[in-house]
Amino acid sequence: MFSTSNTLLYADKLTDFNMPMxxxxxxxxxxxxxxxxxxxxxxxxxxxxxxxxxxxxxxxxxxxxxxxxxxxxxxxxxxxxxxxxxxxxxxxxxxxxxxxxxxxxxxxxxxxxxxxxxxxxxxxxxxxxxxxxxxxxxxxxxxxxxxxxxxxxxxxxxxxxxxxxxxxxxxxxxxxxxxxxxxxxxxxxxxxxGEPKLNNQAIAEYVPQMVNLQAIGGISFKKGCYKGQETVARMKFLGKNKRAMYILEANTNKPFEATEVEQQLGENWRRAGKLIQTSFDIDTNRAYALAIMPNDLALDTLLRTKQENPISIEIKPLPYSLIEE
CATH class of the missing domain: 3.30.1360.120 (Probable tRNA modification gtpase trme; domain 1)
Structure with a gap:
């Protein structure tokens, strides 16, 4: 068992992740x-x-x-x-x-x-x-x-x-x-x-490039054979991949309840992608998520969760580049 003299839940509030801790x-x-x-x-x-x-x-x-x-x-x-x-x-x-x-x-x-x-x-x-x-x-x-x-x-x-x-x-x-x-x-x-992680619904749904694994050094294109290599190589060399992982943030007083995200097209809303991880910070009233969406989606695209009483979502810039050398 671990022991510490300060076993407090959120003992001091972190008002912003960019502020000093x-x-x-x-x-x-x-x-x-x-x-x-x-x-x-x-x-x-x-x-x-x-x-x-x-x-x-x-x-x-x-x-x-x-x-x-x-x-x-x-x-x-x-x-x-x-x-x-x-x-x-x-x-x-x-x-x-x-x-x-x-x-x-x-x-x-x-x-x-x-x-x-x-x-x-x-x-x-x-x-x-x-x-x-x-x-x-x-x-x-x-x-x-x-x-x-x-x-x-x-x-x-x-x-x-x-x-x-x-x-x-x-x-x-x-x-x-x-x-x-x-x-x-x-x-x-x-x-x-931008660290990828799968939830239950995402298992066996996405190829590695769709969760940005190539951008964080998780794919070797020079090694020998492994399960699924043909598909992974085809995504790179034939440009077959059309999806990527995005960071999402919402100013809200409750966690995300949805599993899907919608984008606004004119006056209508259409499916944009799925959430593969979510978190909620009770001190800042912010919800965060990783979502798999089209890789040509503009950062200023209007998004919301697909749920009753939808939550508006902002796309955050990735801390790494998806452009492959």
């Missing part, structure tokens, strides 16, 4: 861990995902997609190396299908694939993390999407203000951290960073 916050993440062990783990994993596993060094964090034979995503993964094993972070909605698909052909290789329940994932965020980094004896690398071993486990740097800690369940967090009872603020920050 005076405290260091943490929350338990609902994301899950898949662990790959055995002498064939590298070659087996390499043939199952969109990423080049040869790039998975001890200090790297790599995005990857796990596809079915048609190139549709079973899961979106963040890969890292810890104690000579490979670990994949995926959402609680994705893990069941991800594990089943990974294990389907594992009987033909010397690899064990299991959900890791000995460690847990903690999201750590704040404007200045130096106090907790010093207490945990973590010296972060300069690069984002990097990892480092420390005395309690693995620290994963997403950016200067956000870390994921993969630590033993019995490890204690320093008292300088305010532990939140909800991960909604963390989810909002993740959405604003």
């Amino acid at each position: 005076p405290h260091i916050y943490a929350c338990h993440l609902s994301d899950q861990l898949i662990q790959f062990t055995g002498p064939d783990k590298k070659s087996y994993l390499h043939g199952q995902i969109t990423q080049d596993v040869n790039l998975l060094t001890n200090d790297a964090l790599l995005w990857a997609g796990q596809c079915d034979a048609k190139g549709k995503l079973w899961s979106i993964l963040r890969l890292f190396n810890f104690q000579d094993d490979y670990f994949a972070i995926t959402s609680k909605d994705e893990i069941e299908n991800a594990l089943a698909e990974f294990k389907k052909y594992a009987v033909f290789a010397k690899v064990d694939i299991e959900q890791n329940k000995n460690h847990q994932l903690v999201g750590l965020f704040g404007d200045d993390l130096s106090a907790v980094l010093s207490e945990l004896e973590i010296i972060l690398p300069t690069e984002n999407n990097s990892t480092i071993d420390f005395k309690f486990g693995k620290a994963i740097k997403l950016d200067n203000n956000r870390l994921i800690l993969c630590i033993d369940k019995k490890a204690q967090l320093p008292s300088c951290i305010t532990l939140l009872e909800s991960e909604q603020k963390w989810q909002s920050l993740s959405i604003l960073a």
Whole structure:
């Protein structure tokens, strides 16, 4: 169990995600861990995902997609190396299908694939993390999407203000951290960073480029074969992909209830796309979402949720480019 002297829910209000955060916050993440062990783990994993596993060094964090034979995503993964094993972070909605698909052909290789329940994932965020980094004896690398071993486990740097800690369940967090009872603020920050994640309705619905996986380095177009490769390659080289993932924000006093988004065409409203992740910040009355919509949609397009009493939505700029080299 974790212990901290500041176990308050949203102890001090963050009025805006762009404003300085005076405290260091943490929350338990609902994301899950898949662990790959055995002498064939590298070659087996390499043939199952969109990423080049040869790039998975001890200090790297790599995005990857796990596809079915048609190139549709079973899961979106963040890969890292810890104690000579490979670990994949995926959402609680994705893990069941991800594990089943990974294990389907594992009987033909010397690899064990299991959900890791000995460690847990903690999201750590704040404007200045130096106090907790010093207490945990973590010296972060300069690069984002990097990892480092420390005395309690693995620290994963997403950016200067956000870390994921993969630590033993019995490890204690320093008292300088305010532990939140909800991960909604963390989810909002993740959405604003354009980090893709699938909900139940999105599993096996989209090819990797539709969730911007190519824009965050999650697809290798130079590696060998993997499930769904033909579709993924066709999307790139023949320009077949017509959809992308967008960041949405709404000023509202309630969370999104919808699963779909509509756009205004003249005096009418037409379906624009589906929501794959949502979050709600009770302090700022803002709802956030990731949505899959046409990739030529203008940022000033008028949008609303498809629900009773629709909510008007604004498209936020992505923090990365979708233009492929």
